[in-house]
Structures are given as C-alpha cells and as structure tokens.
Amino acid sequence: MKDFNIVVIGGGPAGVIGAITAKKANKDKSVCLIRKDAISVIPCGIPYIFNSLNSVEENIMPDGGLDANGIEKIIAEATSIDRNEKTVSTATGEKIRYEKLIIAAGSDPFVPPIPGADKGNVFTIQKNFEYLKSMRPALIDSKDIVIIGGGFIGVEFAEELAKLKKHNITIVEMLPNLLGTAFDSDFCTLAEDKLKEMGVNISTGSKVTEILGDSKVTAVKLDNGKELRSDAVILSAGSKANTKLAEDAGLELGRSKGIWVDEHLQTSDPDIFAAGDCAEKRCFFTRKHIPVMLASTATAEARIAGSNLYKLQVIRENKGTIAIFSTWVNGLAMGSASMTESSARKQNFDIVVGNSNAVDHHPGKLPGTSKVKIRLVFSKYSGILLGGQVAGGVSAGEMINIIGLAIQKRVSFAELETLQMATQPWLTAAPTIYPIVTAAQDASSKMR
C-alpha cells in the first residue's frame, strides 16, 4: 500500500493548486495527486482549440508545477474512500493511505433531459484530452452547428467557431439574453451584437424540445415548433458537481448538492477538505447556496484548503464566492462580479446604481481606443458595493478585478469616488473620467 501524508483527488486547477499549496505549507510532508487522465487540459482554453490555438495539444496543462514541488502523480481513477482506514482505492485495485485528503473531483457537464441528447455528434464540453481530440474534427467538419445554452462557454465556442468562417452557427438560450445570469440586459446586448457581426444566429427565449435524426443528429426542434438543421450539437447547459466519491464515503452534502464545507473548506470529516466545483458554494452577500463553477473560485478555495490541512492558519477573509468572471467576444471584453442590477432587485436589495461611459485611452483619439461601459451596484443604506459589470477593450479584463477586490473589501461609494488610480494615455481613461470613479460618483449623486 502506498502511503502519503497528503493525498489530493483530481487533476484540475483546484487539485493542482491544492497539492502545490499543501506542499508549500508543509515542506516535510509527502503529497500525491491522483487523477484519471494521463494528460490534463486547461479548462478555460477549451473553446480556443479550433482556431486560436489550432489544436488540443496546445491546450495541455503542464505538470511542471507538480514535478518541481515533488508531488507524486498517480494516474488512476479514485473509486472509493475508506474514512476509517484513511485510504483511497483506485480502479486498478491500488490503495493509497492518507493523513489529510483534499477532494477536488470537479464537475461533469449537465446533460439536459432532451430526447435525442444521446445521438451521434451531440457533444458536451468535457475536460478530457481524448474526447476533445475526437470532438475537434467532428465540429470543424460540420456545417450547421447548434449550441444549446448561451452562458459564457456557449458564447466562447460560438465566437471561436465563427472565426473559421465555414459554419452556420445558432445559439439557443432559454433566457431572454445570452450571458443573462451574469449581466444586465444592456450589457448582454453588446455581446450579442458582437456575435451577430460575426454571422452567429441567436435564438433567445427559446428551448430545444428534441434532438432529431437517426443515429446522428440532423436537426433540433424548438418549443415554437421550428426545426433548425444541424449536423452537430454542443450542449453547454451548465455542470453538476462530482460528489459520488464523497457521498459514498458518507460525507455530508450541502443544500446545493455540492460537498458540504465550512468556511475553510473542511468537510464534515475534519481530515478531509474539498475545493473547487465539487464543493458547495455560497453567495458572498446572502450566504445562500449558489452553483458557481469557475476556475478562479476553485483555485482561491484550493489555496485556502491547501494551507489549512494540519492547522487553520489562513483565515478566510473573502467569504463566500463573488462569482467573478470575464469573457471575450470578438474584440469586446466583458466582466462581471457579484450582483447585477437585475439580480439585486430580484433579491429585494435596496440599491443605488451608478453608470459610466468612458474610453480606455486618453485622449480618445489615440489609436487603439475602445469604449468602456461600467455599472456599479451599491447598497443604498449601507453604501457598500454589491456588484459590478464592465464592457470594454482588453484592459476591462483587469478592471473587473479592481471591482472584485473592492467588493471583497466591502468598499463604499465614498471610497471609490476618491480612489487614487494610475492613469496613462495608452493604458487607461483620463483621470478626469476614470470610469470606476465616475460610476461611483453617479451613484453618490443619486444618494444626496
């Protein structure tokens, strides 16, 4: 039987970062990482294998970090955990003993209950090298592609495939807008317009009721009766937490069906931690259970879990998840953190909203200038920032992280109004109209 101080199950970002952090925090302990696949892919890079990276091989997650830190890899499927023995068993019959265990088992694509979803050329987005190797040519060689689900993964697939200029692509989304859970509708429209410019068809407010064809898909049927010809379908309708191992081992699940964890990612067994998509998530502000599955959240959790296995030393300051993410659509960067205006109102928060429009160079006549649009949502009485959205050029990708830090530090509109920030003609808006500041001022003026 193999014997390690620390065992990590899962080779995704949470597993890798959990293992490396655990080793750095406990230099004298042995660490091993168990994962099913010999080769790991970079989850966020998957949409870009068709054109921008031009192969699945260019999207491989390097093992250098594991190797450099002396973390042993075991390529095998973990099939059970024995909490009395403190062992993990694998499909090859091996047993691995642990003192402390991190479960970073990730998530699997959610397959919506649509008749015909099991037909040929119906793909889910799997973080699996071999699967992607076979999916890539099948999609490239298709003509009519229907993408079911207009969240950021569906949008990023559509954008990347559209760059090949050889497909007829349609996104079908139940909500009134693409990206509608993360952005207010005027922001969603900006992204939709960018996709339309590329020739992508968008069918929002509609549902696929059946996937048609014999063994292979030939069309999809919508709830309005219309049929869309289709020789390939991409299902991007969300993911579900991989909790089987944990459940079988008698660990508690949370309300959202993720593995129950406390503030420091400790499960109901004090020697077992869970991090990433498989662990339950809570909203930063409401503490309600929300199904957020993002690599950035996963790695933040893994850093906390990895540091706290033997002693709770890194006290969690950034409570819950702020569900912060960004995406890139045909030259438009979009970022969102925590609440939108519409999601805040839906939850009955008493809010004041600040808006601003600016450019990302100054003067705006400099070459390469993009427009920037920002919305900040503040609690009216408490004054603190509840959420933000940005749309703009490349730099908007880091602007959402300024907003994200401000949310995590519970910054008020008055603090943002008087923020000191670096500005430079080629890099930012002018200091007179720096849009995070002017959005805060807009909100402030409505509070007077």
Next chain:
Amino acid sequence: MKDFNIVVIGGGPAGVIGAITAKKANKDKSVCLIRKDAISVIPCGIPYIFNSLNSVEENIMPDGGLDANGIEKIIAEATSIDRNEKTVSTATGEKIRYEKLIIAAGSDPFVPPIPGADKGNVFTIQKNFEYLKSMRPALIDSKDIVIIGGGFIGVEFAEELAKLKKHNITIVEMLPNLLGTAFDSDFCTLAEDKLKEMGVNISTGSKVTEILGDSKVTAVKLDNGKELRSDAVILSAGSKANTKLAEDAGLELGRSKGIWVDEHLQTSDPDIFAAGDCAEKRCFFTRKHIPVMLASTATAEARIAGSNLYKLQVIRENKGTIAIFSTWVNGLAMGSASMTESSARKQNFDIVVGNSNAVDHHPGKLPGTSKVKIRLVFSKYSGILLGGQVAGGVSAGEMINIIGLAIQKRVSFAELETLQMATQPWLTAAPTIYPIVTAAQDASSKMR
C-alpha cells in the same frame, strides 16, 4: 465686481474636477473657473503630440464638462487673493468675489541651475497650447536631441520622438537608472532595454554641467567631460508647485513648500481649499512630505475638496498619496504604487518581498501574449501591502490599480493569497498563476 459662491483658480485636471464636483455637490451655488489660457491641453497627452496624435490640436482638453454643468469660465490670470474682501483679482484688473475658493494653480517645470539653460531650443514641458505649438516643429526639425531627466516624462518623450525615426536621442539621468525613483532597478532595466531597441541612447549616472552654444544650443557637456552634440534640449527634471498666489495671500506653506492643506484639502483659511500639484502631499504610510505631482492624485484631491467646501461630507479614506502611476514604453506597460523594495529599505521598513512572473493570456501560446512581472512589498510584522510594481502588456495598466486599491485598503498578504479574481484566456494569466496572487504567496512563504 463679479460675484460667485464658488471660485476655482486653475484650468488643469484639479481645477476642472474641483469645479465640476463643487457644482454637483452644491447645485444651488454659482461656480466660476478662472484660467490663464483660452485653450487647455491634456497634461498626460503632451508627449504624444509628435507622432501618435500628430498635432497639439488633438490634445486639447474639452470644455464640455464645465459648460454642461453651468460653470462660468473667466479667461484671465489670477494675480492676487484678498482674504478679507474675499475676492480674486486678475491681470486685467477684474475682481471676482467668492464665498469658497479652490486654488488649483498647478506647477511649473523645474529648471535645474545649469549654465546655458536659457539658450534657444532648450525646452521645458509646459502645459501651454501656444508653447507646445512652437516646440513641436522645433523638436521635429532637430537632429540631435538631449533629454535631461529620465523620469516618466523624459522617457515618454524619448519613446514618442524615437517613433519618428529621424533623431539621435539621448537621455541623461543622474540616478543609476531611468524611472529610478518609482521602480527597483530590475524593472527599470526592462524599460531601458525597450528604449535601446528603438535606438535611444541612455546615459545614466551622469549629469549635465553646461549647455553650450551661442544663442542656440549646439551641445551639452556632461560631468565626465564628454560633450554631446545637440540642437535641441528637453528639460524634464521635475516640477515645482505654484504657490505664489497663496503665499502672497498669507496662506501657510507646508514642509515641502506646497500649500499647506489638511486631510480634506482645507488650507489654513477655512474658506480656501487647495488641490493638485500646488498643494502639499504626504506619503500614505509615513505621512512624510513628498513631492508627488500626478494628474491622478490631483483629481482625487479635487474630488474631496470640491465635495467638502461648505460641509466636510466626504471623509477622506485614502489618506496621503500612494504616488500611483503607469507608463508605456515601446509595448511595455509599467506601473508603480507606493513603496519599492529599495525605497522601503532606505526608509528602514522591515519588509518581505514577493515576486512573480507570468503571462497575460492563457495558455501562453495564444497570439498577443505578453510577459508580466510583479513585485509586492509587505510589512513583515504587520503583513500589510506597502507597495507594488508591474511590468507587462496593456492590461498591466489596470493591474497596478488592483494593487493600488489593495494598498489603500491596507490588504494583507493572506488576503491577496486567497483573492477571487476573474481570469480569461485572452485577458489574464491562468487562475493557477495569477501573478498578484502568486507574488503574495511568494512573500507568504518567506514569512513562514
């Protein structure tokens, strides 16, 4: 005699933002802004009039904000303030009565005491439309240009002029590195290399002792005896606060010779506020007086001053200045906030330094990927962030603002280690190596 509730002296960023903020905070009050020049230029855009903007006219600060807010402009030079009468007199003999006054008189270029600095074709960087109109062709038509002073203005002028590919340009700097007051030397070297790639000559650790020529410059003499042929000289050796009006009116000056102001930009006269380059600045951490003259600091101050004229309502949260700024050198964005490793050590701070290297896309094989280098300086005992430096692609311009907010909110290494941030292949590093987080982890590992 003209009569206004609020009078602002100065047409630069602090004056404009001070006036607009004052009006927004006091909608029933009349506001006027007195400035000498009919046309205002955008200070940060001045280096770019030679090639990128291709004219001085493209770098004019629009008056739209003043006009839209109903702020009256008086184009005249303010020559004195009578605090008993509460009036401002102008060079044309006009008197303007005020209830509340904001002095935003800015700064003038510092002319170092070098013999010959008064010769023809020796230019300072003046925020003056007519001056720039005459300087532009004179510099373009020169052959050998010497820039005295390698701070960010000297560097930006060199970079922009080098794009014209027709000059022999040399920067002469006393310190061992260009940008040496804002960056550690390994960061400075990155910028120096970028300038050298463009053919700019760099003479650091050397001083100009004389500017030679008859009426017009023909060469400069260095302290090592060498002479550099030169038919134009740019003096970019810093600025000095414009305090004459304030001094003559009996207002107190601070230790750094700027106008003394309290935390809310109130001068020693409670009805007079000062903001921007003319007002004294203090270090965020030490409260020592430091000569920081940046449009971003100026506008933050103007927002506080403008809000607080009649009642102290916006309590200053971001104490002192963090001297945050960014620059752009031939495709390299550089940002700095508060202390560097060397400046912190010089002031005897007990520090731990975290470093990281990453790329700004992921996987790094995506087209358009730039390297990113980050340094964070933490107080060893207190754990809080004292300063940061970034070098990278365009997005580094906003990354320094994440660091800047973290400094202003006194964030600890433990908080940054577990930061939740948005990551996206085209916009940021991977979540596993997001460089602000990994730099904090590097520091943290040295504290254990």
